[in-house]
Amino acid sequence: MSAANISANDDELAFEQCVIRRDTRQLLVDGEPAKLGARAFDLLLVLIAHRDRVVSKNELLDLIWPGLVVEENNLQVQVSALRKLLGPQTISTIPGRGYRFTATLGAAKSTTAAPDPAGLASTSTSIMQLTDGRPERRAPDRIREPPALFGRDNDLAALTDLMRTNRLVTITGAGGIGKTALAQALTRTMAPAYSHGVGLVDLAPLTDAAQLAPTIASALQVTLGGVEVDGSPCDRERNPDDTALALTQALADRHMLIVLDNCEHLIQPVARLVSALLAKAPKLYFLATSQEPLKLQPEQIYRVATLDVPKITTLVEARQAGAVRLFENRAHAADARFVLNESNIAAVVDICAQLDGIALAIELAAARVQLLGVQGLRDRLGQRLFVLNGGSRVATPRHRTLRAALDWSHALLSAEQQAVFRRLGVMSGSFGLDASQQVAAFAEIDEWAVLDHLGALVEKSLVTVEANETGEMRYRMLETMRQFALERLEESGEQTATCERHLRYF
8 A cells, every 4th residue: 555545534544553453443562452441542543634834732521421511630641651652753742733643654564654744753843852852842733833923023023032031931911911912923934043943832721730741741741750731630649849850850950941921810839930940050041921920030121012003093104003003903804894994094093003902902993894894993992802703713712702801801810909990990091099999998908908909910911000190190091991801890899889989989
């Protein structure tokens, strides 16, 4: 049988030292039957059938457990079982995307290789793979093809300078402002500076701090204590401190940049682990994205501002602004008939201004142009939390709707911080500290507690702060945040009391 004729539907398939017999659902390793569960066998067949591409975790869950709702950990268990049996090189983890079968497939009893449509057999998406104890540099897909950026040239230049002189840089900013896209673009330009390359680790799916070190090890494809780790539940049996220590030992001699994306929901365990790695692995560098800083001594914080919105509505000048360029790009992608011109530029600029230059909000708004038109979209932005919900299918769940992104940020607040946040929603425009204390301090929260919670909201990028011309610090909620806060205020039953306090103060 020629390589070109090899099909994943053949009764017998071979790779490495393994043979799959589909008719008897049997796997032979070195000629001996291997013990493999039904789900793991099904998973192997699915990955082989789709070996020309990355198969997402959601797709695998639907195919392996049709009609059932199961935890993602079940998938990780089956992947771990296959790797232990077949070797870690057989299945690659593509961080943030899914898994891919990477062994060379052939017909049984033949060494002829199958065609590799994407060239994955020769180019793994792992950042670093240990081969005979030697690290081999690889470039992951997410770093190789970052999303297009608009209006971020100055940010990239500033961050590049910071990365050259600091071992830990944290990009902070509100949810949906573009921290991840900025980090991905930065890693592409910085990769040649690190002899072991760059590793990007998405922490958003993690809910258990005990899985932090195993997840990083899995993304980097390093071993902990001689055992490859893929973040599967079996790793829960290991003491988290021991796992963290094993990770520091595995990376002790590496000269690389590790990007930890979406740290805010695990901020304390991330800070502890990064602190240990900085101390024990002197050639490691870190770039973190988070809605709040890690608060470590060597940390350099870079707060990302919203995209520039033009004040001038002439077509040529408005097109220079990042917010307008992003809207035009996304609107045209959603509807090829869309053209930014003199008749709609004023409305587009107003839309970007109403959305405060928040990248995610602008992307979601542009996707609605095909349905509503520019003017129809502009007229409905007062209900943006209901209108802006048409995000990309491949985006993370919290980035598919504007409300989901805000829910993610809101859920990270304590009950007292949530109370201050929703009460400050009645403050339109900028406000001073005294005003915030008088309006938000009642019931169980006094004026000095409001000061502490306001500081936390600033740190978590839900409230902005800047000094006016007299040096007084002024605070402000972006309008999108304010609408969300007002919704929460109405739900809490505190709206009338808060508005009365606001009226009495002003």
